[in-house]
Amino acid sequence: MHLTREEERIYEGEAGWTRQKAMEILVAIGEINDASMLIPIKTAHLSGASYKTIGDAFEFINSLEGRVAVESTLNPVGMDLEKEKWREMGVLEPFAKKQLAVLAAYKSLGVSAECTCVPYLLGGGDLPKKGEHLAWAESSAVLFANSVLGARTNMEGAPSALAAALIGKTPLYGLHQAENRKPTVRVKVCEREKCELADADYSALGFLIGNLVGDKIPAIELPVSSRPPSRDELKHLSAAVGATGSVGMFHIKGVTPEAEEEELPEEEIKIGKEDLKAVFGGAEDENCEPEGTAIALGCPHCSPAELRRIYGLLKEEGRGRKVRKDFFVFTARAIKESESVRREGLVEKIENFGVKVKVICDTCFVVSPAFEGYDCVLTNSGKMLRYVPLLCGGARARLCRTEECVRGAF
Amino acid sequence: MKLKGRSVAKGVAAGKALVSRQRISFLGAVEPTTGVVVDKTHDLYGKGVASRVLVFPGGKGSTVGSYVIYQLKKHGKSPAAMVILDRSADTIVAVGAIIAEIPAVDSVELKLELELGAGAAEGEGGRGLLRDGEKVVVNADEGYIEF
Numbered sequence: 001m002h003l004t005r006e007e008e009r010i011y012e013g014e015a016g017w018t019r020q021k022a023m024e025i026l027v028a029i030g031e032i033n034d035a036s037m038l039i040p041i042k043t044a045h046l047s048g049a050s051y052k053t054i055g056d057a058f059e060f061i062n063s064l065e066g067r068v069a070v071e072s073t074l075n076p077v078g079m080d081l082e083k084e085k086w087r088e089m090g091v092l093e094p095f096a097k098k099q100l101a102v103l104a105a106y107k108s109l110g111v112s113a114e115c116t117c118v119p120y121l122l123g124g125g126d127l128p129k130k131g132e133h134l135a136w137a138e139s140s141a142v143l144f145a146n147s148v149l150g151a152r153t154n155m156e157g158a159p160s161a162l163a164a165a166l167i168g169k170t171p172l173y174g175l176h177q178a179e180n181r182k183p184t185v186r187v188k189v190c191e192r193e194k195c196e197l198a199d200a201d202y203s204a205l206g207f208l209i210g211n212l213v214g215d216k217i218p219a220i221e222l223p224v225s226s227r228p229p230s231r232d233e234l235k236h237l238s239a240a241v242g243a244t245g246s247v248g249m250f251h252i253k254g255v256t257p258e259a260e261e262e263e264l265p266e267e268e269i270k271i272g273k274e275d276l277k278a279v280f281g282g283a284e285d286e287n288c289e290p291e292g293t294a295i296a297l298g299c300p301h302c303s304p305a306e307l308r309r310i311y312g313l314l315k316e317e318g319r320g321r322k323v324r325k326d327f328f329v330f331t332a333r334a335i336k337e338s339e340s341v342r343r344e345g346l347v348e349k350i351e352n353f354g355v356k357v358k359v360i361c362d363t364c365f366v367v368s369p370a371f372e373g374y375d376c377v378l379t380n381s382g383k384m385l386r387y388v389p390l391l392c393g394g395a396r397a398r399l400c401r402t403e404e405c406v407r408g409a410f
Numbered sequence: 411m412k413l414k415g416r417s418v419a420k421g422v423a424a425g426k427a428l429v430s431r432q433r434i435s436f437l438g439a440v441e442p443t444t445g446v447v448v449d450k451t452h453d454l455y456g457k458g459v460a461s462r463v464l465v466f467p468g469g470k471g472s473t474v475g476s477y478v479i480y481q482l483k484k485h486g487k488s489p490a491a492m493v494i495l496d497r498s499a500d501t502i503v504a505v506g507a508i509i510a511e512i513p514a515v516d517s518v519e520l521k522l523e524l525e526l527g528a529g530a531a532e533g534e535g536g537r538g539l540l541r542d543g544e545k546v547v548v549n550a551d552e553g554y555i556e557f
Contacts (some may be wrong), residue, residue: 021508021509024419024420024508025505025508025509028418028419028499028501028504028505028508029501029504029505032499032500032501032504047473048474048477053474054474054477055442055477055481056442056481056484057474057477057478057480057481057484059480059484060477060480060509137473156473157473157474157476157501157502157505158473158474158476158477159473159476159477159505159509160473160501160505
């Protein structure tokens with residue numbers, strides 16, 4: 001890989017140990033992937049934020065000095081950062097102490113303490129643009145950035161995204177190059193059936209697609225009978241593909257900025273109505289009974305529109321009753337505190353449906369140790385359907401439409 | 411016997427070879443505070459990687475595996491060096507070796523042969539045999555291993 005004189009200098013340690021380590025990581029990844037050079041990135045998004053997932057390796061982050069070279073955001077941590085809230089969640093003091101130390105280490109490097117998996121929902125008009133290079137970890141955000149925004153990022157790991165943030169560059173390979181972004185498999189959805197996809201159907205669809213395509217880039221052909229997917233539906237599709245597959249991009253005509261330009265590949269996969277239905281329960285061992293023992297929404301973090309919808313459904317399904325089961329809604333602090341959400345009083349209105357209803361920021365069901373005592377979790381998220389059985393102390397999950405999740409709460 | 415390799419993470423170290431023919435998912439398969447392989451399906455199950463020269467095909471699974479390698483080092487239970495066989499190192503092991511400062515080389519031309527449960531790696535063209543437990547020097551500054 002070709003390095004500029006300045007990059008060479010950093011590699012040799014002349015800019016200090018931290019930048020040397022970061023450069024060594026980028027060069028090693030570049031060489032493994034036959035990259036010819038490093039390219040500048042606009043932003044970085046880092047994973048490895050929850051103490052539950054990185055453990056004592058945070059000492060590595062603690063040992064780093066200096067500042068990130070580009071605007072960098074962070075994934076959810078292991079608890080709501082308001083003291084009253086994490087205590088209420090049942091997070092224990094020793095965990096909280098470690099978690100705050102992890103966060104302090106990132107903050108001292110200049111990483112934004114906004115802990116969320118939806119960096120693309122923050123910052124108003126300042127979204128990544130078509131063709132812009134990024135170094136993002138967090139698979140759901142990578143898929144959204146590449147497939148919906150047309151920005152370019154590989155599926156970074158926690159250390160590689162951090163290294164890219166510190167240097168402000170990433171090796172040129174993979175999804176940064178146009179020729180590697182072309183679809184390699186067609187996915188025909190409800191080819192000869194009438195399907196009207198909405199809501200968690202996109203979670204189910206992503207769950208299946210990730211499993212079926214592995215690392216191939218799918219060109220997803222949605223049924224003609226369906227209206228175009230909303231941003232929130234695309235978010236859930238991205239999250240589910242990222243959870244079960246290892247590919248960082250999909251194409252949908254009318255959604256993906258590059259989709260119009262591409263020729264369709266020969267290989268074909270078909271997904272029908274029955275396949276989608278099976279993801280919603282019954283077919284898989286880890287699925288659990290329809291009533292559930294808890295409800296979790298907001299994986300990835302809820303948008304303002306989703307908060308609004310959850311409130312509407314609570315009113316509709318509740319008919320004056322209080323929620324009986326633990327009901328968690330996860331969102332980003334910046335969304336909770338955004339002008340419109342505050343003006344409408346959405347968080348208070350949602351939490352008014354009973355003491356068991358909680359709107360939680362900065363964390364999520366899977367990366368926090370606080371949610372491990374449940375038997376069966378209802379969710380509208382395909383990502384949770386995949387990770388709850390693996391990471392939540394033996395809990396199981398069941399995919400439901402958002403309205404079914406809310407109905408199950410009463 | 412001296413075989414050429416490509417430097418993945420700089421440094422020089424020596425130790426007894428611990429040979430595996432399977433990739434390792436560091437997150438989940440290796441206990442970060444003891445260095446013991448706890449994955450029952452792995453050919454190194456029950457063995458400790460601490461202070462050994464780990465000779466294996468590379469990593470797999472979660473990228474958090476890099477941080478597990480770092481944790482092993484912090485607990486004094488990491489391999490002394492790593493030799494990734496036959497192919498390019500994967501990013502999980504490469505990044506883990508870099509942040510933990512464990513010397514590592516890849517593209518070493520060794521073929522794996524396991525005999526009677528004892529791991530051994532044979533040099534290309536039958537030029538030599540690296541037995542499990544044999545002392546190996548890994549020089550990742552200059553890019554070779556010697557045993």
